[in-house]
Amino acid sequence: MLQVVNVHKKYGSLEVLKGIDLLINAGEVVSIVGASGAGKSTLLHILGTLDSTDTGEVLFDGKNISRMNATDLARFRNKHIGFIFQFHNLLPEFTALENASLPGYLAGRPEREVREQAANLLGMLNLAHRMHHKPSELSGGEQQRTAVARALINSPRIIFADEPSGNLDSHNAQELHEIFFRLRSEFNQTFVIVTHNEQLATMADRTLVMKDGLIVQEAVK
């Protein structure tokens, strides 16, 4: 589904990615681990079309997304890609339901359909009773589950998560991790997850270890 060919990236004179090759199949949960500064977030942003490569290609179902223009890319991202970050990035003035719905509205989908789907997703994530509350009124785990609903709203082909449980206590972290694997078994949802959480990394089908801008090791379960 997602193919990365010889991707290089520099910030100024700093070579952050030094030739990354990678293949992600539908329904896989792949974790990426490595020391701080290894290039994990940079790679994830490039895979998620939030950042561009210097050289190399990112192919999505064979389509070269490294060459798409900004407008097409934004549309593509909204439709096919979900993101979950360490900090939930929910909009403070909107409720959980509205936050989860936003990418659906941006996609131009009918309002009612989006709201219904958002409510269903929030219900599935045990947030039915909290969906009319704003982020400041939600616990850390609830905020992050709202971010999961937002990531799922347009039924993306792939979800990229950057240290999704980095800000959660171990109980909420475990609950979030279980949600990822439930989504995979129920919907064949594909995930690429950057994590410092060893438990999550070892739950994944494959773990890629990054060091100094390269994937230096791959552990398959």
Ligand SMILES: Nc1ncnc2c1ncn2[C@@H]1O[C@H](COP(=O)(O)OP(=O)(O)OP(=O)(O)O)[C@@H](O)[C@H]1O
């Ligand atoms: N926009 C940027 N401009 C300049 N340098 C950057 C930029 N983004 C990242 N870097 C540098 O690139 C290197 C890799 O950063 P990256 O965020 O990918 O690391 P990481 O593996 O995600 O680390 P962490 O585990 O701390 O999140 C770091 O040295 C970082 O300082």
Ligand SMILES: [Mg+2]
């Ligand atoms: Mg990072």
